[in-house]
Amino acid sequence: MKDSSTPHRPTISRRPGRPVKPGSKRSNPEYRPWSGLLRGQYVRDADLVLKQTDDPRDMSDLITELLGNWVSERRNKKQSSSAEPVSLGLIGEAI
Numbered sequence: 001m002k003d004s005s006t007p008h009r010p011t012i013s014r015r016p017g018r019p020v021k022p023g024s025k026r027s028n029p030e031y032r033p034w035s036g037l038l039r040g041q042y043v044r045d046a047d048l049v050l051k052q053t054d055d056p057r058d059m060s061d062l063i064t065e066l067l068g069n070w071v072s073e074r075r076n077k078k079q080s081s082s083a084e085p086v087s088l089g090l091i092g093e094a095i
Contacts, residue, residue, distance in 0.1 A: 025060060 025031040046062060049055070057065070 031060075 020027045026033075043059070047059060050057060050059070050062065055062075
């Protein structure tokens, strides 16, 4: 006879994933998975260029670099637009 005090939990079967390689981006806490939609032609073209030029980057590296550059440009624009004029110590002059 079954013990009725223990509730029945359905068994969830999971497919085993690939083991995480040491030193991989997936095991690096500075990286996180992200999903987005990109135009297929851009992905195909970028992948082809990366392969044809023997570029050591993969698509993840390329997207990370492009996003990093975009963020840096925006931050620099924001900082330069909000900067106060710098005084040269001359009366009435500022840069």
